[in-house]
Amino acid sequence: MTTNTTASRVNFAAAAPKAFKALIGFDAAAREGLDPALVELIQIRSSQLNGCAYCLHMHVSDARKAGEDDLRLHMVAVWREAAQFFSAKEQAALALTEAVTLVAADGVEDEVYAQAAAQFDEAELGHVLAIIFAINTWNRLAISTGKVAGTDERR
Template identity: 75%
Template sequence: MTTTEIKTDAPSATTGAAVRLNFAKAAPKAFRAVIGLDAAAREGLDPTLVELVQIRSSHLNHCAYCLHMHTTDARKAGESEERLHMVAVWQEATHFFTEKEQAALALTDAVTRVADGGISDEVYGRAAAHFDEPELARLLALIFTINTWNRIALATGKRAGTDER
């Protein structure tokens, strides 16, 4: 299938660019696989921690669509505005976050920015001190998943505020 068969030629209301493909419709098996990984990753993790990780990764990846979605979800779950504002600068505002949350955020930074030097033993060890092996594996899967969602949203031109799940 050619790109012209996948996308429409209608301009976007905000950018004037052609509307990009709907990934869920164009690759339903791949889309369902990411949803399955996302659901498996979240199992047993604190929902607040899940949102903090997703917000942080979305900050780092400059994904406005996912950032809007996950800050909205976090607010609905009772997260404070104060903490939401501090996620972007968590290293300078550690007193807003528990040690466990800080370890998860450090791991999120390292995995999301893996090309900038990998995941140090210090960062990995800090996370391993707060999460047992199954939890740590699910935390890693969560980080992998949000990075995938960020890339899907950015590559397909998802617009912040539309929350098209």
């Protein structure tokens, strides 16, 4: 098994500042009009699926600071089996998050999309999709550049 070190990884924000700023702007625009707790649940689930410890640590910490219940945070990974902890809207968002994050496996099935479309109006659904796209990009950036979970450094 190869050990990765962060010393030789690019500082993306410094190396590609315009792209980094554009990503920050996209992320901010994606959040508009969405419940911050829902945004954190989406980011947590995507980060779990992508194996991004850096982002997972950040978003669990942010969710806790925003008052999210620890029990719900522990149940995100098994939300289908713990459906009673999540609203129908949250369940639809989590299902869509999984489908989009794992899009190469099965695409986004019509049933999953329809479930989300039934819970969100068109603008909200657009923003839910945008936050899923954003967190998947952040996950790939953090993993590729060797970000370390628990560091104080933000993105």
